[in-house]
Amino acid sequence: MSKLHMKGRILQLINDRCDAGIWDWEISEAIQREYGVSGHYWKGTIRVTLTDLYSSGIIESIEEKLDDEAYFGLDKVLFRFRMNEFGRQRMRDAELV
Numbered sequence: 086m087s088k089l090h091m092k093g094r095i096l097q098l099i100n101d102r103c104d105a106g107i108w109d110w111e112i113s114e115a116i117q118r119e120y121g122v123s124g125h126y127w128k129g130t131i132r133v134t135l136t137d138l139y140s141s142g143i144i145e146s147i148e149e150k151l152d153d154e155a156y157f158g159l160d161k162v163l164f165r166f167r168m169n170e171f172g173r174q175r176m177r178d179a180e181l182v
Contacts, residue, residue: 091116092134093181099144099168100176106147106167109135110156128157135166143172 088094098112113131117123138144148165152158168176176182 088120089181091120091131092138093179094119095131095134095138096143096168096172096176096181099138099166100173100182102167104167106165109164109166110152112166113156132157135164138172139164139166143169143175145169 089097094116095112098115099107101107109132112135113128116131117127135144139146144166146164147167150163152161152163156163173182
């Protein structure tokens with residue numbers, strides 16, 4: 086059985102946290118671990134995917150803070166995301182939940 090595509094898995098991770106939200110760095114670490122990938126390329130790819138989901142209105146940011154260089158680099162903005170109702174409906178439509 087093949088793994089779910091990364092974008093779908095990212096959505097599941099966000100949805101699993103309900104209204105509490107999940108930080109982008111937590112998503113990045115989970116995806117890299119689950120898919121056996123690592124490095125700046127994959128961190129960037131995951132962040133671009135999150136940007137796409139955010140800009141399409143599927144997820145929303147509920148908190149932001151500056152990175153102290155622990156995750157993506159000094160003064161990069163970290164985001165805590167949660168799923169909104171539109172995103173939950175899209176997940177149901179795509180049979181991701």
